[in-house]
Structure formats: structure tokens, C-alpha cells
Amino acid sequence: MNAREIAFKVLSDIEKNKNYSNMSINKHFKELEIKDQDRGFTTELIYGVIENRNYLDYVMNKLSKMKAEKMQMHVRIFLEMGIYQILFLDSVSDYAAVNETVNLVNGFDKKSSGFVNAILRNVIRQKETIAKVDITDNIMYLSTKYSYKPWMIKNWVEKFGQEFTEDLLDANNEKPSIYIRVNTLKTTREELMSKLSDMNIKCFKISTLEEAIRVENLKNIENNKLFKDGLFTVQDISSMIVGKIVNPKENSRVLDICSAPGGKTTHLATIMNNTGHIVSRDIFEHKIKLINATANRLGLTNIEAQCFDASVLDNDNIDKFDYVLADVPCSGLGIIRRKPEIKYKEKADLKELPSIQSKILKNASKYVKIDGVLVYSTCTIQDVENIDIINAFLKENDNFKLVPIDAVNVDVDNQDKGYLKIYPHIHGMDGFFIAKLIRVR
Numbered sequence: 001m002n003a004r005e006i007a008f009k010v011l012s013d014i015e016k017n018k019n020y021s022n023m024s025i026n027k028h029f030k031e032l033e034i035k036d037q038d039r040g041f042t043t044e045l046i047y048g049v050i051e052n053r054n055y056l057d058y059v060m061n062k063l064s065k066m067k068a069e070k071m072q073m074h075v076r077i078f079l080e081m082g083i084y085q086i087l088f089l090d091s092v093s094d095y096a097a098v099n100e101t102v103n104l105v106n107g108f109d110k111k112s113s114g115f116v117n118a119i120l121r122n123v124i125r126q127k128e129t130i131a132k133v134d135i136t137d138n139i140m141y142l143s144t145k146y147s148y149k150p151w152m153i154k155n156w157v158e159k160f161g162q163e164f165t166e167d168l169l170d171a172n173n174e175k176p177s178i179y180i181r182v183n184t185l186k187t188t189r190e191e192l193m194s195k196l197s198d199m200n201i202k203c204f205k206i207s208t209l210e211e212a213i214r215v216e217n218l219k220n221i222e223n224n225k226l227f228k229d230g231l232f233t234v235q236d237i238s239s240m241i242v243g244k245i246v247n248p249k250e251n252s253r254v255l256d257i258c259s260a261p262g263g264k265t266t267h268l269a270t271i272m273n274n275t276g277h278i279v280s281r282d283i284f285e286h287k288i289k290l291i292n293a294t295a296n297r298l299g300l301t302n303i304e305a306q307c308f309d310a311s312v313l314d315n316d317n318i319d320k321f322d323y324v325l326a327d328v329p330c331s332g333l334g335i336i337r338r339k340p341e342i343k344y345k346e347k348a349d350l351k352e353l354p355s356i357q358s359k360i361l362k363n364a365s366k367y368v369k370i371d372g373v374l375v376y377s378t379c380t381i382q383d384v385e386n387i388d389i390i391n392a393f394l395k396e397n398d399n400f401k402l403v404p405i406d407a408v409n410v411d412v413d414n415q416d417k418g419y420l421k422i423y424p425h426i427h428g429m430d431g432f433f434i435a436k437l438i439r440v441r
């Protein structure tokens, strides 16, 4: 199967089955045995189309009487793929973009190929004029140009201002770097970098985190021998910072109440040098095996994975833990670079989150011993899911207080106050919120 065909299959799967892009890509790449040289282009095409869908449909609508939202799904996706290649990919000639797309349509639905061919040729002919977004309303202009639901742009412009929002939108369209976390139980950063370099993988040390490496050209990770041997885990810097802030001592008792697939849990277990005991919970049974698989691969034996709903109070574990991490479910608006489909979430879909987050935080606090640490984190930049949750919690729980964060030097404006607000365009990493509290009595 060629790269464009696979991209079409993945895009259809994401749309039909509401799957996350990264999961659908992994699943299809595994099942379809894609050639190594096709992985990059296929991934770029999939992410490019999702990232720019509103804009691509806007361009399409300028040329077609039948509007994008009325088209059959497959015809629209073929057109989005073709227009994306013409307007965004310098590496693909206009001729190839049209011909390859039309060939694909022919094999799928012959009667639509003339229509697709005509639209794509018109895109090429009128490139200069149709590529421009001619919308005067600021919110609609930005939500078309950058492809977002208008409510998100409106929310950010009101909250952060125009310049901040545009910088954020630009950063969200950038390709995120890949970072790996060294399994310090099995190797050192230097040794791992040298082994990766032998595989022609470019490595760069991250000065602020001693276990972090930025890598380039690391493909087909699950089949990489060093990965299979458990020498590293793929994890963004922001997520590693959460582990650094919890920073559990050896032999302590830790509870991670929303822990699948286990990125932060395995980091905590490593920081503890595989001593003590970590109870790693998640509400989904099928995700528990992901935690166990990663722990096994990394050679960690101090993790006990359990299926448990964090919104239900577990009376058996009150006051039992030295450290509790609540890495709660959230809107994900800080990780749009990695999951661009988040741009199209409806406001209503996210309405319930703050009350779930508050409930989970409240329960999490009950498991913390006196003098114990409670860390709350999200991968979103929305105050309603972040600092507002913490402030409301502190109002009702004066036995907890925020404590200055000194494990990292990231958000100098806030970390002395006990929390970090991380933004992709300011800090060059996933957007996160992390608060550190201690139980004082």
C-alpha cells in the first residue's frame, strides 16, 4: 500500500471512529507494514490535513458549489489531501499532487475523480488568490487560518490578548521535537547517546534535565533494540518535569491515581531507584496492561498497577501515602502539536472536566500523609482546569498549601508561588500546568 493510500485510511479512521491521530497512525503502521521511507511522508500528510482542516475546507469551498460539509467523507478527505500537498508541501510537485490523488480516487470511487481533478487543477491555477483568507472578523479569520473551533480562539484572545494568541497558534503548528528519558537503572545518558549515535540517531543533551535527550531521526521506535531492551522511554520534557517536581525519596509510598499509560509512574519508580512502592491506578482496565508492559520493559518491580476510579473515595487508603500524583484527565489544549484533532473539540465536550478534576484532586488529597506531597498536573493551558481548581481546593482545605518549586527553572513568574504554567510558544515544550502542595496538618 502506498503512502497516500495509508494516509487516506488513517484519516478516514480518525474521522469515522473518533480515534486519536497518534493511536490510529501506530495501529495502521503496524498492521500495514509501511516501508520505512514512507513513514515520514505519510505522517506529515496525516498531521498536515488534520492540523489545517478548516483552512483546507475554506479553500475548497471557494472553488466548489458543493460545500465541504455536504460532501461525502471520502471525497472531502481526498480533496483535503490534494490541496494540502499543493499549498503546503514544497517537496511534492503540483503535477504529482493532482495525479497521485486522482489515481487514488479512481481506485476508490471512479465517478468522483473528475470532480476532484477539476478542483485540484483550479487550486493550482488560482493559487495566489484562493490561498488567502479574506475574512474581516478577527476570531473567524484566526480560526480559519489556523483551523480551530472559534470558541477556543475567542477564549484565548480574551484571556491572553492578540499577540500571545497568535504566537501560541504559530507554535501549535510546529512539528514537536521528540524527547526520550534515559532509564538510569540500566544505563547512563552518555552511554545511551553513544549507542543511539551508532544507529545514526542524532542526540542532543537537555541541559536542565539530566535524564533527557532530544533525538532526531528516531523512527519505528517500538522495533528499536535499545527501546525493547528498556534503555529509554519516549516522553516530553513537560511530563518529565512533573516527575522531577514529585521527586519521591527512595523507599517511599507513592500513589499515582490517573497513571496510564505509565509515563510518569515509571519515571517516579526510576527516581526511587526501583525501591519503595508505587500504586498506579487508572479507570480503564485495558490501560492497566500498558502500565505493566512499560514497567516490565524498563525492569521496574516497585509498581503495582490497579484499576480504580479516582472519583470514588478509597477509604482503605486514607493518610497512607508520602506522595500522591493527580495527573488528571483534561482538555489537552497544551498538546495540540501532538494531537491536532483537539483543535476541533466543542466547548460543550469539555464542560464537565473541572468538576471531575476537582473531585479527583479532593480524593487524592485524602491519601496524603501529614508532611506528604500532593502534585496536580494537566496538559492544558486553561485556568478553569488549572489554577482555578487549585485555588478552589485550597479555600476548602487549609491543611494543604502550595510550596515553591525549585526542582526546575521553567516558569520564573510562578514557580515560587508553587505552580508552573508552561506554554509551547514560551517554553518550547508541551503546554502543562503543574502545582505542588504539601499537607501541613
Ligand SMILES: C[S@@+](CC[C@H](N)C(=O)[O-])C[C@H]1O[C@@H](n2cnc3c(N)ncnc32)[C@H](O)[C@@H]1O
Pocket (backbone or CB within 6 Å): 239, 257, 258, 259, 260, 261, 262, 263, 264, 265, 281, 282, 283, 284, 287, 308, 309, 310, 311, 327, 328, 329, 330
Ligand atoms: C493525563 S492521562 C495520564 C497520563 C499518565 N499520567 C502518564 O504520564 O502516562 C489521564 C489518565 O486518567 C485516566 N482517567 C480518566 N478518568 C479517570 C478516573 N475517574 N479515575 C482514574 N483514572 C482516570 C485516563 O484513562 C488517562 O489514562
